[in-house]
Amino acid sequence: MKTIIFVRHAEAILLSKNPSGFDFDREISENGKKDINIIANKVKNILIKPDVIISSTAMRSLQTAEIFARILSFSENEIIKEMQIYEVGYSFIKNFIANLDNNINSLMIFGHNPDMLSLSVYYSGMLIDDFPTCGVLCIDFENNDWKKITETNGQVRFFEYPKKNYND
Numbered sequence: 157m158k159t160i161i162f163v164r165h166a167e168a169i170l171l172s173k174n175p176s177g178f179d180f181d182r183e184i185s186e187n188g189k190k191d192i193n194i195i196a197n198k199v200k201n202i203l204i205k206p207d208v209i210i211s212s213t214a215m216r217s218l219q220t221a222e223i224f225a226r227i228l229s230f231s232e233n234e235i236i237k238e239m240q241i242y243e244v245g246y247s248f249i250k251n252f253i254a255n256l257d258n259n260i261n262s263l264m265i266f267g268h269n270p271d272m273l274s275l276s277v278y279y280s281g282m283l284i285d286d287f288p289t290c291g292v293l294c295i296d297f298e299n300n301d302w303k304k305i306t307e308t309n310g311q312v313r314f315f316e317y318p319k320k321n322y323n324d
Contacts, residue, residue: 158297158305159262159313160253160279161199161206163224164272166192166290168216180242184219191290191318192220196227198316199292204262205230210252211266212241220290221266245271250278256302281308284315291317 166188171179184192205228211221218237225232240248249265256263265272273287280295287293295310 157261158299158302159206159294160297160305160310161203161262161264161292161294162272162276162287163220163264163266164269164287164289164291165212165214165217165220165266168289180214182214182216184216188216188220188290189223192223193227195290195292195316195318196224199224199294200228202314202316203294206262206264207260208236208256208262209234209264209266210236210238210241212268213237213239214242214268217241217266217268224264224266241265241267241271246274249275253305254303258301260302278307279305279310280312281310282312282315288317288319291315 166184168182168188169185171182209221209225209230211217221235222232225235245267249267249271253263269287273284276282276287276293277284293315294313296313297305297310299305
C-alpha cells in the first residue's frame, strides 16, 4: 500500500504586513501556529510518521512542514525542500510521485492551493470545494508501485482542517 498526505500551509500573515513585500517570504501567523499544533497532533494520533516529507520552499509552507515534522518525530533535516512546488506545483508534484522509489510507502507534501486541492481531487476522485489552510488530506492506494498511482484510484482515509475541529 502507498499513502500520500497532502498538506496546505497554515494561515500566513497578510502580504501587506510582510516586511519584504513578497508573497514567497510570508510567514505563518499566530493563528496559523495554533492551527498547526491542533492538526499535527490529530494527524499524529491517526497516522504513523511518513517515510518522506517534501515541502515548497516558500516560508509559510516550510514553517508548516517543520512544525509538523517536530510533532511527528520526523527529522527537520530530512525534509526535502523544493522550489518547484511553489513555482510549478501540480505537474512537478505528479512527476515527483510517479518517480518515487517503491521502498518508500508514505509521502507527505506541503504546498499551496490550487495545487493541493487539484491533486487531492485528481488522486481520490473525491469532490472537494475547498482545501483550507492547514488542511491535511490522506489518500491510500492499494498497490505497491508509485507509477501505478493514477487518477481517482485512491481512497481518502481522512481530511482534517482547523474549522472542522473548532467544536471538538
